[in-house]
Amino acid sequence: MKKILFLFSIIILSCQTNTNTDKGADKNAEKFSRDLDKIKESGVLKALTVYSGTTYFLYKGRPMGFEYELLERLAEDLDVELEMIVAKDENRLIELLQDGEGDLLAYGYTITESRKKRINFTTPLYLSHQVLIQRKPESWRRMKLHEIKDYLVTNPIELIGDTISVKRNSSYASRVENLSNELGGKIFIDTLKGTLSTDKIIKKVADGDIKYTIADENIAFINSSYYPILDIGTSLSLSQRIGWAVRKRDTQLLATVNQWLENAKKTTDYHVIYNKYFKNKRLYKKRVKSDFYSINENKISPYDAMIKKNAALINWDWRLLASVTYQESQFQPQSNSWAGASGLMQIMPATARELGVTDPYNPEQSLKAGAIYLDQMMKSHENITDSIQRIKFALGSYNSGLYHVKDAQKLAEKQGLDPLVWDNNVELALLDLSFPEHYNKSFIKYGYVRGEEPFNYVRDIFKRYDHYRQFIEFK
Known part of the structure; x- marks a missing residue:
């Protein structure tokens, strides 16, 4: 019989100042380990994640999200309960994983060399590439395509001397730094709080609060369905691998999750889940308009x-x-x-x-x-x-x-x-x-x-x- 453990206590992880960076190995990276045998013994898989409109959220009283649905299936196959642990500050995810607050970092994390020094990434869940998110002119619906194109940044070199708003230590911040080097001209960074979700940052561009930001193309695509004033057509990177992560010492868990993901990606179910959160514009717009979408309101139901x-x-x-x-x-x-x-x-x-x-x-x-x-x-x-x-x-x-x-x-x-x-x-x-x-x-x-x-x-x-x-x- 499946071991049942009621998870009454919830950990909402506090927003603290992060003194770590993504540059280089963490001296304390090996101080904690909870590999697969201990997870099975406890009967609980603790997944570290963040709130977002694609990862983990509440809609009409039901928890949803790409990561959440996959994690539910993974936990079921491991015959353990799933505990979702939410970090309020995305910048602290790796630190919290290393401190033992969770077993698996389950978030759409870009696999980079600097991060690989601190954590072990799983097999990639999917590929994406980074795009510039910018606002079209107010009258774009009455303009011809070439007029809109002339208004927008269509070549990264046009960003020299300008400012892009991104979160500190994110792969997007690294991309801006690399672009500056590649183009031989300075692109400035407006550093945003790690507590801001990518969805909220994209909304800031749509509202005209910031000029530019960067996001993975699949996240930019689904958000642009609700904000048609946004342009996401300017690529800023080659394809990049997106994965989950575990601690360096938790090799059994890594091998098991890797095998599970390899098998899952061959199923129709996996692609149905992916399309639900990254391709289905109608469902996304319906969620965003709802008062019972946790990203928008502190409401569960009409009652x-x-x-x-x-x-x-x-x-x-x-x-x-x-x-x-x-x-x-x-x-x-x-x-x-x-x-x-x-x-x-x-x-x-x-x-x-x-x-x-x-x-x-x-x-x-x-x-x-x-x-x-x-x-x-x-x-x-x-x-x-x-x-x-x-x-x-x-x-x-x-x-x-x-x-x-x-x-x-x-x-x-x-x-x-x-x-x-x-x-x-x-x-x-x-x-x-x-x-x-x-x-x-x-x-x-x-x-x-x-x-x-x-x-x-x-x-x-x-x-x-x-x-x-x-x-x-x-x-």
Whole structure:
């Protein structure tokens, strides 16, 4: 059975001043190691990344991203859980990897000689090249093509004496320095904070806040679909390899990830994922326009205000209640289940009547009833002192029924497990209640339960809650 570890604690890595550079080997590069054997022993793969509109983000309550989707599949194949660890400052990624904050640097990192002195890169995920991002004239739609071309920089040599805005220590900054040398003329660098995502920097060009920046062509392409005023046609580099990275000493992990990537890149699935994030202009524009896109707003759903109100009534983090709501209906108030449950919180008809619900499809009524029922389940497990474990018991009861959970507690105790701990104890007993040799025991009063449902239900809610806590502020 796959080892389950609920990842309740989230590490949002602070934005500190980075004293390291990408120039040369780091003296402390070898001070930490956590190779594949230790990762499997712990049951968790820790992936270091950053927020961006292609790498890792939240959209309509669901975590998404090119790196995120690949990492999910990698973790599943390794039979471990995935923990996403977000660095607020891109400049600190290598330092954080070397300090042991993550196992795998999973971000579209350009493979360079200076970086290879500090970390080991995986086999490339794809090739790209760097392009200049610049703004077309305001009246470009009324201009002829040659007039637009005359306005734009079309040859890198035209950049001599001008300024390009890029992040410190990025491959883009290195490219500007190399261009200056190659062209025999100075191109100045406007250094931007490492906390700014490439998407945000590109938006600054579109808004006219900065004149030029540089990005990988695939990222520039998908962003230009939303900002048609941008020109991305001037290449500044040859093709470059883009990869992930591990620590120098973690050779088992490197070999395994390399083999996995080689196999993955041969599949249709890999190319579908790539196209979703780097080629599909329609989906990208839809995301960017949405209020429920974490890059834009601190929102999860159209029902956030109602969720906050009802979460406060039962002293829950509203983001946890939002995760429950997504699990139940994906924020679709007209949802119906095969079992007869309906509405945002999928309340069963009998429960709805008890709680005074007159319209199960009314979001306000459904959320209030769901919160009240969850609170009832919490009170039914008052003997569980650990607050997180108690919430998990309440969620399991909400999903499968209180008395099935009580049966599972009895079975857990008979099996030598702790009846007051959900993780790896009562949840396992619930799984056993799917089999006649267990649910037919004399002390089991309520018989068969499809234990996999509450087992996965609680796990999925907390995993999603972890994502919500990374993207969405509690306010």
